[in-house]
Amino acid sequence: MNYKPNWSSQYTYKCLLLGNTRVGKSTFMRLLSTGNFTEEHLPTKGLMVHTLLLETNYQPLALQLWDVAGDCQHGGLHNGYYFHARCAIIMFDLSEISSAASVAEWVRELEAICGPDLPVVICGNKADLNPFPRELLLRRRGNVNYCEISCKAAWNLKEPLELLSRCLLGYSKLHLISEPIIQPVTGCEVDKQKMEGRVRDIRNRALVEEDQKGGQDGQNRHQRTKAQQYIVLN
Numbered sequence: 112m113n114y115k116p117n118w119s120s121q122y123t124y125k126c127l128l129l130g131n132t133r134v135g136k137s138t139f140m141r142l143l144s145t146g147n148f149t150e151e152h153l154p155t156k157g158l159m160v161h162t163l164l165l166e167t168n169y170q171p172l173a174l175q176l177w178d179v180a181g182d183c184q185h186g187g188l189h190n191g192y193y194f195h196a197r198c199a200i201i202m203f204d205l206s207e208i209s210s211a212a213s214v215a216e217w218v219r220e221l222e223a224i225c226g227p228d229l230p231v232v233i234c235g236n237k238a239d240l241n242p243f244p245r246e247l248l249l250r251r252r253g254n255v256n257y258c259e260i261s262c263k264a265a266w267n268l269k270e271p272l273e274l275l276s277r278c279l280l281g282y283s284k285l286h287l288i289s290e291p292i293i294q295p296v297t298g299c300e301v302d303k304q305k306m307e308g309r310v311r312d313i314r315n316r317a318l319v320e321e322d323q324k325g326g327q328d329g330q331n332r333h334q335r336t337k338a339q340q341y342i343v344l345n
């Protein structure tokens with residue numbers, strides 16, 4: 112058979128979708144694959160996989176999303192799911208502080224199995240709800256990116272995919288040139304300007320990696336003290 116797919120399997124990447132239960136992992140995957148938003152929370156049992164084909168200004172690639180139960184009762188994540196992962200989206204709920212507090216734990220678990228160099232996007236979902244304001248603090252590392260989305264308002268859904276594609280293919284100016292047209296739930300919207308400012312602020316306040324190693328100067332000590340007032344995302 113003379114079948115030639117228009118992307119090479121070399122450019123197919125397994126992408127883990129991680130995060131606590133109810134943060135919206137399956138909603139995100141369902142939206143991207145069917146365009147439908149579901150109000151109900153149907154806990155994922157075990158695993159769902161969906162492959163997204165992405166067109167970029169450089170070359171196409173495929174992200175194979177692995178959506179697993181955030182809750183151990185429904186299967187949880189076994190180490191085997193992590194094998195051969197090439198990147199990950201760690202999702203949390205912007206209106207639920209405890210889901211943000213778990214992000215660092217998800218990062219640690221991921222790194223323990225896949226190593227520290229895996230491209231990761233930390234993604235706050237439900238930007239249409241009341242996001243908790245300034246508690247988020249990110250540790251800046253080369254392979255970790257931060258973004259916020261709303262599945263319900265269909266806002267910014269392409270950014271996590273774009274950030275991962277840039278890391279995976281190594282083009283800093285890469286952007287997606289096509290995306291599924293997804294309608295927001297009627298009446299659900301986000302204040303885009305406000306949200307974009309918020310994300311900029313979180314990115315700007317990120318601690319540089321040296322701070323984690325415990326520098327001795329006064330400024331680092333000051334930053335570490337301040338950091339204790341925040342939820343540190345990774």
Ligand SMILES: Nc1nc2c(ncn2[C@@H]2O[C@H](COP(=O)(O)OP(=O)(O)OP(=O)(O)O)[C@@H](O)[C@H]2O)c(=O)[nH]1
Nearest residue numbers: 132133134135136137138150152155181237262263
């Ligand atoms: N307001 C709002 N609700 C959302 C959004 N995204 C998802 N939800 C709701 O969040 C709930 C949980 O969504 P799921 O996608 O099932 O969560 P999950 O992370 O897959 O949960 P598990 O499978 O249990 O790990 C559902 O009731 C969704 O309707 C959003 O952007 N805004």
Ligand SMILES: [Mg+2]
Nearest residue numbers: 136137154155
């Ligand atoms: Mg799910």
